[in-house]
Amino acid sequence: MNILISGGSGFLGSAFSRELMTRYRAQNKELQITWLTRDSSQAHPDDIAMMTYDELAGTDKSFDVILNLAGAGIADSRWSDERKETLLASRVKPTESILAFIARSSAKPKLLVSGSAIGWYGTQGDKPLTESSGFETDFAHKLCDDWEQLALKATQYGVPVAIVRTGIVIHPDGGMLGKLLTPFKMGVGGQLGDGKQIMSWVSREDWVGAAIFIIEKSLADPANTQMTDNNSLKTTNDTPALVYNLTAPNPVANHTFTKALGSWLNRPTFFTLPEFLLKLMFGEMSTLLIDGQKVLPQALQDAGYNFKQPTLKQALEEQN
Template sequence: MKVLISGGSGFLGTALSKQLLAYYQTKDQPIDITWLTRNTQQAHLHDVQLMSYDTLKDTDAAFDVIINLAGAGIADKRWSDERKQQLMDSRIKPTQALLDFIARSSHKPTCLISGSAIGWYGTQGDTPLTEDSSFEEDFAHRLCAAWEQLATKATELGVPVALIRTGVVIHPSGGMLGKLLPPFKLGLGGQLGDGTQIMSWISREDWVAALIFVLEQQLAQTADAKPHAQIYNFTAPNPISNAVFTKAVGHWLHRPTVFTLPRSLLQLMFGEMATLLVDGQKVLPKALEDSGYSFLQPTIAEALREQSD
């Protein structure tokens, strides 16, 4: 099986690539992974090849699966107008490049798995949200909606699409938890705002395992089935408040968590982007669970405990 991954060198893509190689080795099935990148000189995993976007325009290579994870981190910088455009371009341009490749390819991939985020739902407090829920209009929704709408066009080219709406990914090597570790280890950790906002999270181990689960489902579809787009919320089944998360991290690190960053200060520091920190979303993984996926780390305590092993 030949797999093309955009964003393969990132926090999620690297972990996914390692597990794909290991998983299919245990099944005695050969797998070739290629990372689509703008920098073919970057460091990469052993047994992973690199391909530039310029090469993609002309290559006659064929891929059985395409996984689209490219996109600048939404919480990495304050949301200026320029940054918003960068966030949009970093998702739309790679996705369009993949669609152009699929359109001219004589060997269509079996499926396109395309990233998105639970930001699609917008800010909805503690309202339970599944893949069938509607949205509230805001920048995060518009960003995710444009990304998903473009990726879904692959169905018009005869390729099924799985849209992965990812929550806060928990792992100490990166993401939100990676950024929080330094202050928490110094005993400076604390809740954000009043701490009641709901955080929909998933461990990186479950994110990787769930994606391989979805991939296997896509590969098992009958060839004559009409291509369609399937949405999956990649969140654990037990969302928690920021206050509970803060206490759990403090307990895990054996550090106090007595500080509080007021909502007004966070809004002053981060502007519009502060909504990611102080406005909650209760997003549930209905499609994954209905499909039979069993979470490895369904609670935050289990997820953090695994990081200590």
């Protein structure tokens, strides 16, 4: 397999790359991973190739799969108008570059896997949400939908697309858990608001495993003969376009998450950050902390993926 990854050096892309190399070496399969980057001097493992966006615009290389993960962190800072523009541009520009490459390539990729987030569904409380569910309009939805709709244009060139809507990824190396470790270790961690909001999470190990599963399943079945109405997306052509929720099958309330994290670290969790303070601190972005989403991985489970860490306890204790 020859795979191109935007965002390859990030929290998810780097873990994906390591696991894919480990699996393919164990199976004596050929593999070439290329990270797409804006900085040609970026540090990277010796066995991973690097390609800048300028080089992509002129290359005659071909790739079996493109994994599109580039994008600024949605929860990294307050959503000012400038920050919203940055969040959108950091997703749109890399995707546009990938689409331009696909359009002029004589040997098209067999699959484009493009990132998104469960924010696509908007705020819907504790209502169970699967890939066939509708959405509530807010900034997170619009950001995700604009990104998804752009990626789906790859189907116009005959390239199948898999959209992966990612939940809260659990691993101490980064993401939400990485940011929470310091305050919790100091004994000042606690629940957010009333703690009743549902958190749809996934371990990084299962995120990586699910992404590889989706890729290998698609390559083995290019026509996606097992696609269903539950996770197929509407396009203007017959090229397959699917969506998967990359979340664990057991979402939990924030209160439960807080207690589990405190227990794992052997630290108290007496503190509470009230809703009004979260809104004051984070503005509109506080919706990510206050308003829950109960997003379920129906398409993954229907396709036969078996979660290695289906419970939060396992995700915290079985870190790799």
